[in-house]
Each structure stands twice: as structure tokens, then as C-alpha cells.
Amino acid sequence: xxxxxxxxxxxxxxxxxxxxxxxxxxxxxxxxxxxxxxxxxxxxxxxxxxxxxxxxxxxxxxxxxxxxxxxxxxxxxxxxxxxxxxxxxxxxxxxxxxxxxxxxxxxxxxxxxxxxxxxxxxxxxxxxxxxxxxxxxxxxxxxxxxxxxxxxxxxxxxxxxxxxxxxxxxxxxxxxxxxxxxxxxxxxxxxxxxxxxxxxxxxxxxxxxxxxxxxxxxxxxxxxxxxxxxxxxxxxxxxxxxxxxxxxxxxxxxxxxxxxxxxxxxxxxxxxxxxxxxxxxxxxxxxxxxxxxxxxxxxxxxxxxxxxxxxxxxxxxxxxxxxxxxxxxxxxxxxxxxxxxxxxxxxxxxxxxxxx
Ligand code: MRU
Numbered sequence: 001x002x003x004x005x006x007x008x009x010x011x012x013x014x015x016x017x018x019x020x021x022x023x024x025x026x027x028x029x030x031x032x033x034x035x036x037x038x039x040x041x042x043x044x045x046x047x048x049x050x051x052x053x054x055x056x057x058x059x060x061x062x063x064x065x066x067x068x069x070x071x072x073x074x075x076x077x078x079x080x081x082x083x084x085x086x087x088x089x090x091x092x093x094x095x096x097x098x099x100x101x102x103x104x105x106x107x108x109x110x111x112x113x114x115x116x117x118x119x120x121x122x123x124x125x126x127x128x129x130x131x132x133x134x135x136x137x138x139x140x141x142x143x144x145x146x147x148x149x150x151x152x153x154x155x156x157x158x159x160x161x162x163x164x165x166x167x168x169x170x171x172x173x174x175x176x177x178x179x180x181x182x183x184x185x186x187x188x189x190x191x192x193x194x195x196x197x198x199x200x201x202x203x204x205x206x207x208x209x210x211x212x213x214x215x216x217x218x219x220x221x222x223x224x225x226x227x228x229x230x231x232x233x234x235x236x237x238x239x240x241x242x243x244x245x246x247x248x249x250x251x252x253x254x255x256x257x258x259x260x261x262x263x264x265x266x267x268x269x270x271x272x273x274x275x276x277x278x279x280x281x282x283x284x285x286x287x288x289x290x291x292x293x294x295x296x297x298x299x300x301x302x303x304x305x306x307x308x309x310x311x312x313x314x315x316x317x318x319x320x321x322x323x324x325x326x327x328x329x330x331x332x333x334x335x336x337x338x339x340x341x342x343x344x345x346x347x348x349x350x351x352x353x354x355x356x
Contacts, residue, residue, distance in 0.1 A: 001164040001171075001178070002210050003030060009168050010055050011062065011125065013118065016069055018062045022049045023165060027206040028303055035059075038067035038080040045087040045094070048197070052166020053240045053276050054128045057093030060084040061121040064101045068114045077105070089288040090249055090326045091240040092278045097124055125168050131273035132170035134340040139176025139236065139271060140183070142336075142343065146233050147185050153214075154180070155233045157190040157223055160251035161203035162238020162271065172271035173236040174207070176338065181213050189215040190226060194251060196297040196323060223257050227264040234267045236338070242270070242277050246331030246346030247284040252324055258333035267335040270346065274339060274355055284328045294321040 001007070003021075012019050018035040024047060025031045033049060035041050041063030044050050050059045067080035081098050088094060104120045105113055146154050162173035170178060180187050189208055194200035201217045208215040218226070226232050235257060239248040248254075248270050261268040281287060298315040315321060334346035344350035 001169060001207060004210070010165055011050065011058050011168060013062060013065070013122070018059070018066060020044060020050050020059070021165070023051060023203060024049050027202050028309060035062070035066065037070055038063045038084070041066060042083050042087045045084070051199070052161060053091035053093040053238070054132070054167040054172070054273060056088060056091050057097035057275060058121070058125050058128060058168055060094050061097045061101050061124045064098065065114070065117045065121050068117050072110050072113060088290060090290045093275050096275050100124065128167055128273060128275070129169045131275070131340040132167050132172060132175050135172050135271050135273065135338050136170055136175030136179040138340070138343050139269070139338040140179040142234070142269065142338070143176055143180040143185060143187065150233065153186040153188050155188050155190060155231055157192070157226070157232045157235045157257070158204060159192040159200065159237045159254050159257055160194045161199035163204050163207045165203045165207055166238060172238045172273065174204070175271065176236060177213060178211060181211065187213060189213060190223065190232060191215050191217045192220050192223060192253065192257070193217055194253065195220055199251070220253050224260040227260050227266050232266055234269065235261050236269045236271055239270050239272045239276055240326060241287055242272050242337065243281055243284060243287070244277065244279050244348050244351055245282065245284070246334060246337065246348070246350065248329050248334060248346070249284070249287045249289070249326050250329065252327050255327040255329045258329045262333050268333060269336050269338050270334050271338040274341070277351065277355065284330070287328060289327070290325040292323045292325050294323050297321040297323050
């Protein structure tokens with residue numbers, strides 16, 4: 001998708017260096033950053049210079065490529081893979097990508113390993129672009145149904161950033177929106193600000209603006225009243241881990257939005273590539289929920305009057321704060337899962353019909 005009219009992806013490989021868009025600087029600064037070592041990749045994931053489940057997975061895949069360039073040694077590669085998996089706990093795409101790479105690299109000799117690793121990382125990246133495109137085409141049908149009935153602008157609410165910045169291109173939750181817009185369907189997006197890191201305001205609104213899609217940022221607690229007033233036609237969110245039961249882990253606050261949607265009879269869709277499905281965990285209570293530094297809540301960054309980025313404390317100095325990054329939305333609140341293979345019920349039967 002585009003920034004300032006120029007087509008970009010979120011990650012690419014050039015001259016033995018991995019290039020990323022530093023998402024901690026958006027929307028105020030557009031900086032392309034070089035990742036030269038596996039440590040750089042781990043750091044980029046931890047500090048959220050790259051974030052969003054599919055992009056974290058792709059960064060980890062390229063992280064292993066960097067690890068081989070640095071030191072072509074099996075035990076270093078193994079340690080790198082463990083450190084990458086441990087860099088963030090909730091998004092399953094991270095482990096999925098590392099396991100897939102390590103499987104491909106097992107038993108490969110030192111002369112061939114770099115070429116094979118690079119090829120597989122590129123396949124993971126291209127596959128995600130294709131998955132996200134198909135998610136868009138499948139989700140588009142839902143938007144088309146709504147527009148046929150409503151014959152007016154379709155208002156879609158989304159939470160966090162499950163846009164192209166969270167993937168490689170297209171996004172998951174945003175892909176149906178981009179496809180609808182390209183088909184000339186009138187859409188407007190309610191963007192949850194998504195405290196504490198404001199991925200909605202800083203990233204989703206930013207990328208929608210760059211594609212010319214009308215959107216309005218709202219405080220996280222605003223969705224409920226908009227739904228009661230009939231100003232939301234559907235919700236589409238992303239997910240960091242979807243269980244075979246159809247339960248989904250996503251950015252903190254997703255669950256409350258799903259409850260409000262249920263109470264107001266508003267369809268609540270979750271968009272995901274199959275790389276986000278965790279077939280192993282059966283009970284959502286076993287999903288590791290990331291707890292991040294409380295400073296992400298107590299401090300906020302923005303431009304001062306001289307256009308300089310400043311970080312300031314916004315809470316009482318003596319207050320304690322807690323920063324859980326994800327919550328779980330049980331399947332019963334999910335109208336459907338929009339995947340690359342089609343839209344299915346959020347259930348074991350629904351997912352198995354498409355993927356097993
Ligand atoms: O903490 P983040 O910014 O990595 O969280 C991102 C989300 O919660 C997204 O909704 C999810 O990763 C899906 S991305 C297509």
C-alpha cells in the first residue's frame with residue numbers, strides 16, 4: 001500500500017540487510033530502519049518497531065536469515081530461534097514462522113543454508129501478501145451485502161491496527177475495506193484509538209488516510225454509544241492467536257467491543273490468515289497474555305509546539321499502573337472468521353471445514 005503516494009511493504013531484504021518501517025515513529029516521522037543482526041530483529045519485535053502478528057512472524061523469519069549471515073553455526077541458529085520465539089508471547093505467528101524456518105533448515109549443510117533460509121523467508125512474506133489479499137476478497141462480499149441493503153456509506157469499526165502495517169501488505173481487518181474502497185463502495189471507518197500505544201490512531205488512521213479512506217478516530221470507550229445510535233454497521237478486527245475453538249486473542253479492549261456489538265446486534269468479524277491459528281491450545285486461559293511496561297500507560301509521546309517529539313508523564317507520580325496487552329474474545333461473540341480460504345463460523349467445525 002502507499003505512503004505519500006509511493007508503494008511500500010512493511011519489510012524487505014536488500015544487500016544482506018532487512019529493511020523495516022520503524023512503527024514507533026509513526027505517524028510523525030517516516031523512518032526506514034536497517035536490521036543487520038538477529039539481535040536487531042529481536043529488539044525490533046520487543047520494542048514494537050515492527051508489530052502485528054503476521055509482520056512479527058516475517059521479521060522472525062528474516063531474523064534467522066540474519067543469524068546465518070552473522071554466524072553460520074547450528075547452535076547459534078538454535079539459540080537465535082529460541083530468542084526470537086521469546087521476544088513476544090501472544091502472537092502465534094512468531095512461533096509459527098520460526099518453527100517453519102527451522103524445519104526447512106534442519107539437516108541442511110552450511111553451504112546451502114543461507115540460500116534456503118532466504119528463499120523460505122521470502123515465501124513466508126509472499127504467502128502472507130496472498131493470504132491478506134484473499135481475506136480482503138472474502139470480506140468484501142460481506143461489505144457488499146451490507147451496502148446492497150443500506151444503499152449508503154458502510155460504517156465499520158476496527159480496533160488496534162490490523163492494517164497493512166501489521167502485515168506485509170493489505171492487512172487483515174483492513175483488507176476488505178481497501179477492496180471495498182477500490183470497488184467504489186462508500187466506506188467510513190471508526191478507528192478505536194487503542195490505548196495505551198494508540199495503534200489505532202497512530203497507525204490505522206494514518207494508513208487509511210494515505211489510501212484516501214474516510215475515517216474518524218474515537219476514544220476506546222466510544223464504540224458502545226455509536227452502536228446504540230445505529231452508527232456502526234459492522235466491526236472487523238484482527239487477531240494474534242485464534243484457537244481451534246474459534247476463541248480469539250487480540251489487542252486489549254477487543255472483548256469489550258465484541259460484547260457491545262452482541263448487545264446491539266452488530267456483526268463482529270475477525271480477520272486472520274491461517275498462520276494465526278493455534279491448533280494446539282484448547283482452552284483460551286492457556287494463551288499467554290503479554291504484560292508490557294507500565295510506562296506505556298503512564299507516559300505519552302507526541303509533537304510539542306516546536307514539532308519535536310516529546311514523551312511526558314500523564315499519571316500521578318505515585319500511582320501504580322498495569323498494562324495487559326491482549327484479551328480474549330470467546331467464539332460466541334464472533335459472527336464469523338474471515339480467512340484466506342473463505343468466511344467461516346468461529347468454531348472447531350467452521351475452521352476444520354476450511355483448513356483440515
Ligand atoms: O501489540 P500489537 O500492535 O502487535 O498488536 C496488534 C494486534 O493486536 C493486531 O490486531 C493483531 O496482531 C492482528 S494483525 C493483522
